Amino acid sequence: MSGKGKQSSKKAVVKVRESGKTAQSSLVNNDTNSETSEPTTSQAIFKTVDNSRHLPRYTNILKRSAEEGVGMEDLDTLQLELEMLLSAVVVRHRTLQDEIASLSSAEERRDRRSKSGKSVPLLKKMREEKFKPKEVNAKSQPPLYTKLYTQRAVRSSASQVASNIHEIGRIEGSKSDAPKLLLPKNDTPNKFWASVDPYCTDIMPEDIKLLEELIATHSDISDFKKIPPLGRHYSLMWAHNDLLQEEDAANPNREKRKNRTDMSHLISKGDKKTNGIAGPLTQRLVSALLEEKVYVGNNNTENKLFRDGDSPVLRDLTIQNSMNLELRMHKELVEQGILEPDAQKKNQEDDEILAEIKRCQQELSALSSHNVVQLKRLFNLAQEESKRQALKRKISNADNEVVEHYKKLTKAKQNKESLTRKEQEKAWACLRERESLLEQLNATK
Amino acid sequence: MPFTADVAASQIQEHLKSIYNLLHDIESQRIRSEHNLNNIMKTHDKVTPDDKVSPYYQQKLKNLYNAAMTDAQQEEEILRKALSKINEIRTIRNERRIQARNAGNKETIRRGALMKMVQSTAQTLPLYVGKTPGAKPPPLCGAIPAEPTYIAKMGDMVAALVKGNEEGENWILAEVVQFNPATNKYEVDDIDEEQKPRHTLSRRRVVPLPLMRANPETDPHALFPKNSTVMALYPQTTCFYKAIVKQLPTTATEEYKILFEDAAYTTGYSPPLNVAQRYVISIKESKKNKSQC
Numbered sequence: 001m002s003g004k005g006k007q008s009s010k011k012a013v014v015k016v017r018e019s020g021k022t023a024q025s026s027l028v029n030n031d032t033n034s035e036t037s038e039p040t041t042s043q044a045i046f047k048t049v050d051n052s053r054h055l056p057r058y059t060n061i062l063k064r065s066a067e068e069g070v071g072m073e074d075l076d077t078l079q080l081e082l083e084m085l086l087s088a089v090v091v092r093h094r095t096l097q098d099e100i101a102s103l104s105s106a107e108e109r110r111d112r113r114s115k116s117g118k119s120v121p122l123l124k125k126m127r128e129e130k131f132k133p134k135e136v137n138a139k140s141q142p143p144l145y146t147k148l149y150t151q152r153a154v155r156s157s158a159s160q161v162a163s164n165i166h167e168i169g170r171i172e173g174s175k176s177d178a179p180k181l182l183l184p185k186n187d188t189p190n191k192f193w194a195s196v197d198p199y200c201t202d203i204m205p206e207d208i209k210l211l212e213e214l215i216a217t218h219s220d221i222s223d224f225k226k227i228p229p230l231g232r233h234y235s236l237m238w239a240h241n242d243l244l245q246e247e248d249a250a251n252p253n254r255e256k257r258k259n260r261t262d263m264s265h266l267i268s269k270g271d272k273k274t275n276g277i278a279g280p281l282t283q284r285l286v287s288a289l290l291e292e293k294v295y296v297g298n299n300n301t302e303n304k305l306f307r308d309g310d311s312p313v314l315r316d317l318t319i320q321n322s323m324n325l326e327l328r329m330h331k332e333l334v335e336q337g338i339l340e341p342d343a344q345k346k347n348q349e350d351d352e353i354l355a356e357i358k359r360c361q362q363e364l365s366a367l368s369s370h371n372v373v374q375l376k377r378l379f380n381l382a383q384e385e386s387k388r389q390a391l392k393r394k395i396s397n398a399d400n401e402v403v404e405h406y407k408k409l410t411k412a413k414q415n416k417e418s419l420t421r422k423e424q425e426k427a428w429a430c431l432r433e434r435e436s437l438l439e440q441l442n443a444t445k
Numbered sequence: 446m447p448f449t450a451d452v453a454a455s456q457i458q459e460h461l462k463s464i465y466n467l468l469h470d471i472e473s474q475r476i477r478s479e480h481n482l483n484n485i486m487k488t489h490d491k492v493t494p495d496d497k498v499s500p501y502y503q504q505k506l507k508n509l510y511n512a513a514m515t516d517a518q519q520e521e522e523i524l525r526k527a528l529s530k531i532n533e534i535r536t537i538r539n540e541r542r543i544q545a546r547n548a549g550n551k552e553t554i555r556r557g558a559l560m561k562m563v564q565s566t567a568q569t570l571p572l573y574v575g576k577t578p579g580a581k582p583p584p585l586c587g588a589i590p591a592e593p594t595y596i597a598k599m600g601d602m603v604a605a606l607v608k609g610n611e612e613g614e615n616w617i618l619a620e621v622v623q624f625n626p627a628t629n630k631y632e633v634d635d636i637d638e639e640q641k642p643r644h645t646l647s648r649r650r651v652v653p654l655p656l657m658r659a660n661p662e663t664d665p666h667a668l669f670p671k672n673s674t675v676m677a678l679y680p681q682t683t684c685f686y687k688a689i690v691k692q693l694p695t696t697a698t699e700e701y702k703i704l705f706e707d708a709a710y711t712t713g714y715s716p717p718l719n720v721a722q723r724y725v726i727s728i729k730e731s732k733k734n735k736s737q738c
Binding site for chain 2: 058061062064066069070071072075076078079080082083084085086087089090091092093094096097099100103104
């Protein structure tokens with residue numbers, strides 16, 4: 001075996017096969033191209049040429065008659081050609097399967113998008129409906145006002161439901177189109193009309209009842225004008241609290257029962273004192289006397305003066321009534337010339353808290369009277385408007401009747417028949433009624 | 446199966462007639478498929494101007510694709526039937542040839558005719574086309590090896606490792622005469638009549654050749670990968686040599702491009718040479734490594 005011999009024999013073979021490759025590859029490309037979109041005319045021409053060029057034995061056998069049939073010498077070439085066809089068919093089959101799979105997946109994606117498109121506006125509206133009650137709560141308005149808003153919210157929600165149904169119908173109808181593009185356009189006017197709807201509806205009897213209730217509630221303000229009585233004085237309260245704190249700090253763990261008894265005893269003492277002292281004048285006098293005696297006590301004998309000083313004050317406090325005590329002291333001071341008769345007025349003016357309470361009450365009463373006036377005005381307007389709306393309904397009914405009579409008249413003219421007198425009188429009556437209703441409506445303006 | 450000449454001839458004629466009829470069925474089916482493909486192209490032309498494929502056209506294309514797929518399946522069935530008929534005729538002729546040889550009619554074939562026959566049998570080996578992408582090629586299809594328990598049949602072509610006179614051992618192209626289960630050995634005949642005709646070999650020295658070609662378009666995984674080491678028949682010879690796969694075939698009728706190990710070249714390998722799928726097998730490493738020629 002010589003290398004040279006091998007090489008020389010190879011060259012011719014290689015050339016032949018290269019040409020064969022190009023032919024085969026073009027045929028395969030042709031079959032592959034049949035799956036892709038190409039112009040029909042050139043495709044058909046291309047296929048016809050390919051059959052005769054690349055499947056010569058196959059084409060030849062098809063042209064033969066049944067008697068000639070297939071010869072043994074045809075088998076080798078025919079096998080190769082049939083194998084090419086089989087390979088091309090299987091490739092086409094697989095390509096078509098892939099195309100169908102991709103189309104199915106594309107359809108699934110579109111369905112998901114359309115579903116998500118539907119849900120978005122519904123979610124938005126749910127949020128809006130939830131947001132409104134929060135606003136009402138945030139404003140912290142009286143409950144009666146809340147009732148009014150809730151009623152309107154309910155009504156607007158009802159109208160929203162209707163518009164939602166309408167919109168859903170639109171979305172379903174326009175499935176084949178791109179739903180995302182249409183939704184924003186349709187959504188804005190629906191939102192607008194839904195928000196405006198509460199302001200454009202007719203006045204209902206419930207609204208008028210609500211106004212009547214509001215007027216009644218605001219008119220009755222006698223409870224708010226009462227001034228509560230004075231409570232315990234702050235100094236006594238503070239002293240009481242201090243005593244409790246000291247006892248708790250001194251004996252936190254021991255003798256809880258004794259502490260309670262002591263506390264009750266002290267509380268009873270405090271109550272007695274509180275009952276005794278009623279007027280500011282008495283308090284001031286007592287505090288002044290206590291200060292003087294303490295000062296004197298320091299200079300002289302302590303025990304006797306202190307006890308002697310306490311006893312008459314205690315006697316007076318326990319025996320006499322608080323009002324009488326106040327009056328007696330006032331009289332004595334006036335007689336002695338210390339106070340003038342106008343002192344009571346000054347005392348009243350000194351109480352700043354009472355003055356502030358009175359001022360606030362005046363402001364609230366003014367505001368309440370203003371509210372009552374406005375509510376009454378609104379009530380009157382609502383009543384008038386409800387009457388006018390009733391008239392409008394009657395007018396619309398009258399219009400319908402007039403239109404019906406007109407239709408009858410036109411039919412009679414077409415049929416060349418004359419109406420009876422009764423029918424003519426009815427028609428004229430409808431027209432007169434309509435005119436009278438219109439006059440009433442104009443009068444109410 | 447013993448065939449008489451008359452019975453074989455009549456069977457072949459019957460098969461030839463059925464092939465003729467099948468060819469006409471194939472042609473009518475192809476015309477129908479072409480009609481559907483034209484419809485698909487028209488629909489594509491309508492869709493192309495628009496950016497989006499509307500649901501209407503999606504559904505229409507889907508229906509057209511399903512129809513075209515059905516046509517393709519039917520066409521495939523008829524083609525497979527015709528090819529199986531051709532294969533049956535080849536089997537009958539092969540049986541006849543074996544019987545003639547057993548009867549003692551030894552014909553002396555010239556080397557040129559022998560080489561031509563070697564090429565022809567390689568080209569007309571049946572083609573395997575898997576129906577689905579996931580279909581698994583059977584053993585002895587392309588590069589898929591035989592199962593360990595496989596026994597080559599009488600008349601099958603194999604690569605056999607035999608001893609030469611002066612040189613070392615060579616892998617040669619041989620034909621199976623018979624297999625002796627008792628001794629677990631093959632008797633094979635060298636294709637080249639000039640040399641010693643018959644060898645008795647153990648199973649380890651016999652590698653069956655593929656019985657089917659793999660289709661690169663549908664089953665590329667059944668081919669030897671690029672740069673893999675194989676045993677390949679050197680063109681115009683009947684000996685197998687160690688080689689590397691340079692390029693895979695791209696169509697069913699194409700051959701491998703093979704680089705043979707050759708010390709005569711500076712790179713150590715020959716320039717690319719074409720070898721049919723039938724004559725490329727996986728390498729068996731021998732202990733002696735005397736496969737060089």
